[in-house]
Amino acid sequence: MDYEPDAGAAEVKFGRTVDVAAFAAMLLAPVAALAAPKPTVLEPISPWNVDWQDNSCQLVRKFGPPNDPTLLVVRQLNLSNALEFTVSGAAIKGVVQAKPVSIDYGVGKPRTVRSPQLATNSLYGASIIVQERFAPGPAGKDEGLRGPDPSFERRVERIGMAASGLDLVLKTGRMGAPLQALHNCVNDLFSSWGIDTDMARNQVKEPRIHDGVALARAIQKGYPPALDQAGKSARVLFLLVVDVGGGVTDCHILQTTEEGLNGHVCREASKARFAPARGEDGQPVTWYYTATVVYKFTG
Template sequence: MLHLKGAQRATVGGLMKIVFASLGKGVIACALCLAQFHASLAKEKEPLVLSPSSKWNLNYADDSCKLARFFGTGDDRVAVIISRFESGNSFHLAVAGKPLTHFSADHITMAFGPDGGSLNRGFMAGSLGTFKPALFGSAAHLLKRDDNDETEDDNYNHEEHAAYTLRDLQAPPAADEEAAIQWLEVRQKARATVHIELGSMGQPMAAMRKCTDELMTHWGIDVAAHRQLANLPIPTKSPGKWLTSADYPSDLQARGAQGIIQFRLSVDADGKPTQCHIQQSSRPAGFDRAVCKALMKRAQFEPAHTRDGKAIASYWRSTVKFVAGR
């Protein structure tokens, strides 16, 4: 994940006061008020349980595969979207709807269960069509992982990220474990948990895997061969140096515009980018142009290699976040 921020930034309970007017009956009355207050808090923190109100829908887009489903009804209706831009086990997760109105992108956790994966960093707030607000997370996993994903960390290491991406691509499907996942929870301290009854995720994730494998073949990628690679393209320098604050479009920064851009670079057998393709963008289009212009000018790689040491053409993909200065 590349974080690009405006020049104004360096980088990527309440108080209750009770006044006793008198003793005696006043104290008893106040005690009753406190009991009612704590009872109301307990009631507010009961989970909001949302059942499915539609079937899963899988969208075969030109540059992504998206699983979407609606849960709840009326003002409690939410949308859940799982998006993948390449084969592997990680995905982007979006949950949107009025029940999330008082949740903060800086303090939430999304967890799959029982005993599934969780995500508690890197969220951004926005909207999803008519569903507002929306919370967007990246590098989510349905299942628990043994390794740490550094893509959202300040300690991001591009070599480790390339190795992680290859492990994710080569990891065998865990169909039984995916089938055991039944729900998703959005949690935040002092807020009522939103509990979303997903149903078994076995068949939806199997369909998603088929979609992403087909997607990559449309890029000219031999998915089976890539699952046998020794390494994917590795940046020769930190990708964080490929884009700087100077690349933030000045007109968009002045307006406080922000954006998330999913991109893919085609990388030849010499490690040179040959094409920049925007897979998904929150727009405005000025962000898309800025990303591709900078990447095609500055990105350099060690090429992908087969296990017998032969350099081959491949791809490298990531995300850029444009965050306005405060």
């Protein structure tokens, strides 16, 4: 399933999105109080499907009327409790601005999402992509590195999303079982890459890149001239396997909007050097490093 990011301000971003803050919006009340518009509430029209891909795992479900459905794709990009949500189709057609976006699990307060992105799905049309922790409460230091919280997942029965032109509630049903299937897929995938997934239950100090700015610049320089001239944006999520010596032993593209960028991104990223990850005992361990490269151009 292909996604094409929409054009925006020129920038390249390199890093992870895990921290969140509570979202609160205040409006000046008019003399005559107006009732807040009701959100669009959509029921599921398909079962959950787990899509096992070569380099990623995702949950997929359709909502709303069959003749004009809305698609929800939930991806787990690493072993933490952070998930990526992509909503595409009819419910997103009126969204003209991706910031700010809040997400609401129906348990606890809504949270503001950092770095949301508008995109276009090749089959369903308009899309919005956000990354957010699927866990209770705002993220404290290193909280986003912890593994999934099954007790919280079992309590969630809906996913709400609000933005300019969007107030949507997807009635997902209890998320415990489908997310467990997703976690199983991800654990199998990471084990095949040589990662000890049992360590995700503990606190692992992630590998630290020595010069992320230089890597981001090297990746930016390889942007295809044809896409550059057309002002076409792109987004690539990748994962590096970092060994105990701080070297990169493997690169996996988790998601991309431009297949032509994949080889270049992995070639440059594989040159990076890291301070290796360390386990609870302080000893170096083979672990992973995930990052997102976003190219945006002014249309």
